[in-house]
Amino acid sequence: MTLMLCLILFVAPLTQCNQVPDPQLLQSVFGTPAGYAGPLPGQVGKPQGTNETLVDHDYWDSDDYYVPSPADYDSFDWTVTKRIATYSEENFLLSPLGLKLALAILTEAATGPTQAQLASVLGFDVNRTVVRTKFSSIISSLQLVNPNYTLNVGSRIYVDSSVSERQRFSSIAEEFYKTELKKVDFRYAVETAAQINGWVSNLTHGNIPNLIDEDEVKGSIVLVLTTLFFRGTWKHQFNPNTTKTKAFYVTPTLQKQVPFMNVKDKFYYAESAKYDAKILRMPYLGKKFSMYIVVPNSLKGLPRIMDSLGDLRTEMSHVAERTVDVTLPKFKFDFTAILDGVLKDLGIRQAFEDTASFPGLARGQSAQNRLKISKVLQRSGIEVNELGSIAYSATEVSLVNKFGEDEFSAGEVIANRPFLFFIEDEATRQLLFTGRVSDPLAATAEFKAHTPSA
Known part of the structure; x- marks a missing residue:
């Protein structure tokens, strides 16, 4: 399975636009679930009460230990996911991590109401040191090399050569967010676009070769980009010989014949009465x-789940390990989303207006020469097959100058109707990707800007 994401934020002149880290640190940053007495995130896979000198950790991968996450640390992630799901019934794929990373970098450069709105909507602590420590821990954890999976995470800020950037901001971005600042000449739009696209393509293994074009570069002053690429192998792989074509109910009256994979093994699983749905955890090799997947029991049941996404963490705490017979469709699609309207709806408004304040990005901004966000674009894709999955994403933010049971008791999950899925880094409890499969045969989908509500 492969996943990728690219997020980019645009910044351009207003005058040109009239219209696995230390476990104790992880616990202090992310918290410990209420009432949980098990191992810390960095200790997942090590049973309690075991004489550590007698444990050969190479053998613990044969067992699977699930540590529930607290229900209040990822409110922004689920809120954005819910908004995207509300506006369209098509497939979608969002990278909350990619989007938050880009906006976190901008929050560091903001002041006044601009900074207050960003921090409030994102759910950031008022203490910037706490936020920096959190992102530093997440990125450091994601950058750990493991032969069982591939994960590339990267971020860059492209600044026009005419801008005199602030050294303190550059240092903070590099130290805590592992973000490199690059000086370019946006007047040479073709060359600059090619340079940016080459960097994104390299990190996403060629899956996003053309994130932006020269027209998007023209007039820009600052581009904030984050990229994410994930390739994982299922711990319990599907046998390709058992893949069969069956009906997927896109709607109660529309069926499509798609290839379904099947595997029967031990999984963490729950049947949720609140959602009238089944919740299944499918781990990848590497214990990270x-x-x-959350599959409604009725063909029209997904909206009920989406309406109460904020309660999903609570429902996930009920999962228990048991034998489950899993039938899952193969799917592969790309998704493009322009997120300006969603962010404005959630309360991030001033960052898009002439009164935006990002003095940390550049020196000497006057009332006529301020930076504001002109566009937030995220492009992502996913492929799920018998061996695993691949996911990728890129986010762009542009600123202008004004991402052991009996067989009869075995559970069963048949994902033959629209369902929710998400991929999580269980060490840091960070949502890498959230999405919905409405049609496994749809290769592309997009979410365009809308007029935000009052």
Whole structure:
């Protein structure tokens, strides 16, 4: 399975636009679930009460230990996911991590109401040191090399050569967010676009070769980009010989014949009465990442789940390990989303207006020469097959100058109707990707800007 994401934020002149880290640190940054007495995130896979000198950790991968996450640390992630799901019934794929990373970098450069709105909507602590420590821990954890999976995370800020950037901001971006600042000449739009696209393409293994074009570069002053690429192998792989074509109910009256994979093994699983749905955790090799799928019991049941996404963490705490017979469709699609309207709806408004304040990005901004966000674009894609999955994403923010049971008791999950899925880094409890499969045969989908509500 492969996943990728690219997020880019645009910044241009207003005058040209009239219209696995230390476990104790992880616990202090991310918290410990209420009432949980098990191992810390960095200790997942090590049973309690075991004489550590007698444990050969190479053998613990044969067992699977699930540590529930607290229900209040990822409110922004689920809120944005819910908004995207509300506006369209098509497939979608969002990278909350890619989007938050880009906006976190901008929050560091903001002041006044601009900074207050960003921090409030994102759910950031008022203490910037706490936020910096959190992102530093997440990125450091994601950058750990493991032969069982591939994960590339990167971020860059492209600044026009005419801008005199602030050294303090550059240092903070590099130290805590592992973000490199690059000086370019946006007047040479073709060359600059090619340079940016080459960097994104390299990190996403060629899956996003053309994130931006020269027209998007023209007039820009600052581009903030984050990229994410994930390739994982299922811990419990599907046998390709058992893949069969069956009906997927896109709607109660529309069926499509798609290839379904099947595997029967031990999984963490729950039947949720609140959602009238089944929740399944599907781990990848490496004891770090898992995909979760939430399949409604009725053909029209997904909106009920989406309406109460904020309660999903609570429902996930009920999962227990048991034998589950899993039938999952193969799917592969790309998704493009322009997120300006969604962010404005959530309360991030001033960052898009002439009164935006980002003095940390550049020196000497006057009332006529301020920076504001002109566009937030995220492009992502996913492929799920018998061996695993691949996911990728890129986010762009542009600123202008004004991402052991009996067989009869075995569970069963048949994902033959629209369902929710997400991929989580269980060490840091960070959502890498969230999405919905409405049609496994749809290769592309997009979410365009809308007029935000009052």
